[in-house]
Amino acid sequence: MASTSRLDALPRVTCPNHPDAILVEDYRAGDMICPECGLVVGDRVIDVGSEWRTFSNDKATKDPSRVGDSQNPLLSDGDLSTMIGKGTGAASFDEFGNSKYQNRRTMSSSDRAMMNAFKEITTMADRINLPRNIVDRTNNLFKQVYEQKSLKGRANDAIASACLYIACRQEGVPRTFKEICAVSRISKKEIGRCFKLILKALETSVDLITTGDFMSRFCSNLCLPKQVQMAATHIARKAVELDLVPGRSPISVAAAAIYMASQASAEKRTQKEIGDIAGVADVTIRQSYRLIYPRAPDLFPTDFKFDTLWTNYHSYKLRKLM
Amino acid sequence: MPASEIAELVPQLHNVVCTVNLGCKLDLKSIALLARNAEYNPKRFAAVIMRIREPRTTALLFSSGKMVCTGGKSEEQSRLAARKYARIIQKLGFPAKFLDFKIQNMVGSCDVKFPIRLEPLVLSHQQFASYEPELFPGLVYRMIKPRIVLLIFVSGKVVLTGAKVRNTFAFSVFQDKKELLHSY
Numbered sequence: 001m002a003s004t005s006r007l008d009a010l011p012r013v014t015c016p017n018h019p020d021a022i023l024v025e026d027y028r029a030g031d032m033i034c035p036e037c038g039l040v041v042g043d044r045v046i047d048v049g050s051e052w053r054t055f056s057n058d059k060a061t062k063d064p065s066r067v068g069d070s071q072n073p074l075l076s077d078g079d080l081s082t083m084i085g086k087g088t089g090a091a092s093f094d095e096f097g098n099s100k101y102q103n104r105r106t107m108s109s110s111d112r113a114m115m116n117a118f119k120e121i122t123t124m125a126d127r128i129n130l131p132r133n134i135v136d137r138t139n140n141l142f143k144q145v146y147e148q149k150s151l152k153g154r155a156n157d158a159i160a161s162a163c164l165y166i167a168c169r170q171e172g173v174p175r176t177f178k179e180i181c182a183v184s185r186i187s188k189k190e191i192g193r194c195f196k197l198i199l200k201a202l203e204t205s206v207d208l209i210t211t212g213d214f215m216s217r218f219c220s221n222l223c224l225p226k227q228v229q230m231a232a233t234h235i236a237r238k239a240v241e242l243d244l245v246p247g248r249s250p251i252s253v254a255a256a257a258i259y260m261a262s263q264a265s266a267e268k269r270t271q272k273e274i275g276d277i278a279g280v281a282d283v284t285i286r287q288s289y290r291l292i293y294p295r296a297p298d299l300f301p302t303d304f305k306f307d308t309l310w311t312n313y314h315s316y317k318l319r320k321l322m
Numbered sequence: 323m324p325a326s327e328i329a330e331l332v333p334q335l336h337n338v339v340c341t342v343n344l345g346c347k348l349d350l351k352s353i354a355l356l357a358r359n360a361e362y363n364p365k366r367f368a369a370v371i372m373r374i375r376e377p378r379t380t381a382l383l384f385s386s387g388k389m390v391c392t393g394g395k396s397e398e399q400s401r402l403a404a405r406k407y408a409r410i411i412q413k414l415g416f417p418a419k420f421l422d423f424k425i426q427n428m429v430g431s432c433d434v435k436f437p438i439r440l441e442p443l444v445l446s447h448q449q450f451a452s453y454e455p456e457l458f459p460g461l462v463y464r465m466i467k468p469r470i471v472l473l474i475f476v477s478g479k480v481v482l483t484g485a486k487v488r489n490t491f492a493f494s495v496f497q498d499k500k501e502l503l504h505s506y
Contacts (some may be wrong), residue, residue, distance in 0.1 A: 176456060177456050177457070183395060192454070192456075192457045194458075195454075196452065196454075199452075205448045205449070208441055208445070208453065209455070209456070211396075243439070244440075246437060246476045247459055247476035247477070247479075248455075249455040249456055249459075249474070250455060251456065
């Protein structure tokens, strides 16, 4: 997904007799040799290996093999700028102790906003422990959107949050809008708007969310054992297949399925607890639960061990629920 | 629902928005003071909001002389209402004319009477359809030709908006879209 902003127009050396052959580089002699006929095409090629040996076990502050910053040039348009460092000798300080040469700013004036956004994305992702691949995808999406400039008027944070949402979706591990809201200062409405705009601008689409995408996360947050999680996944999937819950958000259906599975097992969770984790109101869970309850025996997996039989646990609670 | 019945479905119009140019500059302050059902709050919005009871419509009158009329239930009603507003302005002493009457938007709804499954619809029409249950319970289908936006709901109710001309509604494209929905 990295944008191809570099032109591939560098002149390539080729063997005169075999222009299609890929040249083999010989580092020791510094040659580029044609594998077909053995002709040495380019000589005195500069050796790009390291100048001196470095030992990685002693973590000295300076790494002698590094001559530049380790920023990824893929995302920030080639970070080849340098800056003058702070002085070390006595002559670099004036009489009050302030350093004489003070210019340490505007290292990368263009795309400073983009760097800022990347930092914000990393911070947001860190709050919900997202892996590096999602952060990279988010950065790429943001760069594409930023270069397109069609959403230039929108707040960068909003675009960053929406990119994060899209990246999670594209990687197959969607996060709910509410979860993204929790780590961002932008409202759900604005993130939703930016989301739709970005999909239109980049002309991509995302897969629909399913109930199973959220099961592992919600169940682990509720400390439910694996059997309950598997049962809940099964219940939710069957409920959607049998179309018992038309028009309900998959999150609500998932929450109701978790409720049903947890109530049937030894690890019971209240609707309020599940609602807090899933970001749905407990009345919403109640509504979806009412829809799936009549078909409860069909929804449970066949090998489920019931701690509380589904016929029992609602006889007294029925009035409260319904 | 058999295909023939779907073909006879004609959406009902619920709202028609039109604009008209009265052709003269308006003094909003005096209009707000003289006219009966007018509200004017220049700090909030730079237009006079006027309402008439028959047909029940609301108009926004701007100082340039342009007017937006909303709430009409049909094109004729909307035109009639716009003429009534122009008459009110005339009676207030402004040389109002009735230039460039144009219908900008028509909103209608209809019911296909069978439940619609939105997920297969969005899968097959990805470039036009957008369905985000977290954001809105209906599927937003942006038809290119004619340029209409349809909000399709699970219950089978469909809201159409964005049309400028009525026959874009009862269009053949709508018919075959409904037949498509029937297969879902």
